[in-house]
Amino acid sequence: MTTMLSTQTDYDDLVRDDRVSGRVYYDPAVFEEELEKIWYRDWIYVAHESEIPEPGDYVTRRIGLQPVIVSRDEDRAIHLLLNRCRHRGNTVCQSERGNAHAFRCAYHGWTYNNRGGLVGVPYAAGYDGSFSREEYPLARVARMATYRGLVFGSMSASGPSLEERLGKAAKLIDQFVDLSPEGEVVLRSGVLKHSFKGNWKMALENSVDGYHPNILHHAAMMLITKGRKVDMESVFGEHTDALARDLGSGSAQLDLTPVNRERGGRVVPHGWSAEAWQQYQDAMGRRYGAGRASEIIQIGGPHFCIFPNIIFILNQFRIIQPVSVDETIVYYYPTMLKGAPTEMNQRRLAETYLIHGPAGRVAPDDFEAYERNQEGFRARTNEWLVLRRGLHRERRERAGTIAGHETDETTQRGIWRHYREVMRS
Amino acid sequence: MRSSSDAIFQLTSEFAAVEVGRDVRGKGPRLMIHDMQSGRCIFLDPLELAALAWMRHEDLLPFLDPARRENGRHQ
Numbered sequence: 001m002t003t004m005l006s007t008q009t010d011y012d013d014l015v016r017d018d019r020v021s022g023r024v025y026y027d028p029a030v031f032e033e034e035l036e037k038i039w040y041r042d043w044i045y046v047a048h049e050s051e052i053p054e055p056g057d058y059v060t061r062r063i064g065l066q067p068v069i070v071s072r073d074e075d076r077a078i079h080l081l082l083n084r085c086r087h088r089g090n091t092v093c094q095s096e097r098g099n100a101h102a103f104r105c106a107y108h109g110w111t112y113n114n115r116g117g118l119v120g121v122p123y124a125a126g127y128d129g130s131f132s133r134e135e136y137p138l139a140r141v142a143r144m145a146t147y148r149g150l151v152f153g154s155m156s157a158s159g160p161s162l163e164e165r166l167g168k169a170a171k172l173i174d175q176f177v178d179l180s181p182e183g184e185v186v187l188r189s190g191v192l193k194h195s196f197k198g199n200w201k202m203a204l205e206n207s208v209d210g211y212h213p214n215i216l217h218h219a220a221m222m223l224i225t226k227g228r229k230v231d232m233e234s235v236f237g238e239h240t241d242a243l244a245r246d247l248g249s250g251s252a253q254l255d256l257t258p259v260n261r262e263r264g265g266r267v268v269p270h271g272w273s274a275e276a277w278q279q280y281q282d283a284m285g286r287r288y289g290a291g292r293a294s295e296i297i298q299i300g301g302p303h304f305c306i307f308p309n310i311i312f313i314l315n316q317f318r319i320i321q322p323v324s325v326d327e328t329i330v331y332y333y334p335t336m337l338k339g340a341p342t343e344m345n346q347r348r349l350a351e352t353y354l355i356h357g358p359a360g361r362v363a364p365d366d367f368e369a370y371e372r373n374q375e376g377f378r379a380r381t382n383e384w385l386v387l388r389r390g391l392h393r394e395r396r397e398r399a400g401t402i403a404g405h406e407t408d409e410t411t412q413r414g415i416w417r418h419y420r421e422v423m424r425s
Numbered sequence: 426m427r428s429s430s431d432a433i434f435q436l437t438s439e440f441a442a443v444e445v446g447r448d449v450r451g452k453g454p455r456l457m458i459h460d461m462q463s464g465r466c467i468f469l470d471p472l473e474l475a476a477l478a479w480m481r482h483e484d485l486l487p488f489l490d491p492a493r494r495e496n497g498r499h500q
Contacts, residue, residue: 056482074482095439101482102489104440109491113483120490 039064246414250307
């Protein structure tokens with residue numbers, strides 16, 4: 001007789017207040033548990049409404065590892081369906097995007113409308129009278145909700161609403177979207193896809209790590225600021241006024257507002273013409289009034305992440321897609337500001353591929369760092385990752401958030417606190 | 426049977442591939458639709474096309490039932 005050893009993971013042991021064990025990045029059992037407790041329970045960002053503007057449009061995505069279809073029907077309603085034929089389980093859509101009012105499984109031809117209803121099956125006489133199409137629609141993701149055009153799905157039928165879950169991050173989404181003179185961002189300018197051999201949580205943590213930019217991206221910073229009166233030390237250095245903020249629920253922010261205000265809304269000069277800039281300011285003024293428009297522009301775009309899979313930095317949405325415990329894809333979607341001058345949106349697009357493309361100045365550094373991280377975890381003596389930076393100087397703010405110096409690990413600690421709470425539940 | 430249309434273009438998705446063109450061999454113009462998978466072809470006159478323009482996509486769903494191919498109308 002053999003005795004099964006308990007394989008239950010003690011997350012209080014692995015995730016401490018000032019450090020985490022490397023095991024949370026490489027243990028397949030932890031990854032499997034994350035799928036159940038995070039990816040199949042929480043609200044997960046899946047797409048933006050502007051990606052499927054026309055009736056019949058669809059995109060295929062994943063929630064965790066589960067394939068889903070985001071479709072728009074002829075009444076313009078959005079549906080979030082599982083991409084799995086009800087017959088024998090094939091994915092019915094293979095393309096990443098397309099336009100179709102019906103999906104036909106290539107295996108045996110079962111055909112569904114884009115609301116998920118089963119339209120018909122070949123050789124129907126092979127099914128007896130008790131067979132009903134109504135019993136075999138494509139399954140739906142349990143809950144779907146949108147906020148400012150962002151579409152989220154949850155595999156769990158119960159739990160907090162999306163707005164409850166977004167919490168303080170909702171206002172930062174507003175800040176991002178309100179930069180549009182029409183109050184909408186548009187994601188129809190392609191996507192950069194970066195795959196790396198490392199755990200998904202690295203991309204989330206790194207997105208709000210204010211300690212590394214001037215070090216890992218030093219060469220990029222020199223290139224970006226070359227010939228410009230920009231001192232990156234005052235943005236990501238020791239003497240910056242910017243903050244690292246734990247927003248709660250695993251969301252976190254690098255608050256560059258003080259720096260942005262000093263610099264007219266942008267850390268780095270934007271590079272568009274004075275004429276385009278004036279057009280933009282006028283359009284913003286028409287929508288919000290001159291005072292409010294000026295405030296929105298001065299504050300600039302926010303830099304933050306929402307646990308577990310969406311990041312807002314500069315002009316982009318970044319989406320984290322786990323593949324396995326040690327493989328991840330990060331999608332960089334440049335966003336266009338609806339109603340902004342074309343020149344301005346072209347610059348936003350260029351900024352995305354120049355800085356974050358495969359030969360860009362910043363993103364390749366990050367992916368190299370993630371892979372070195374994963375490699376380093378093979379060394380199993382003293383497995384702790386130290387996250388104590390700034391623990392002594394962070395403070396709770398009146399809003400209930402926790403703020404530290406921008407280079408401090410307040411943001412990582414916030415992410416891990418939430419992670420521990422979710423994983424031990 | 427494909428038509429000698431004066432302007433043919435292809436439309437493809439992951440579910441089907443068709444050639445569409447304006448056919449002028451009859452006494453009046455028609456729209457030719459050629460299903461590249463089965464080789465079947467249909468010619469639709471302007472009145473039929475106008476009728477299609479009044480349809481909702483859900484009205485077309487019965488035609489997408491794969492069983493229709495088995496009942497002889499499409500053979």
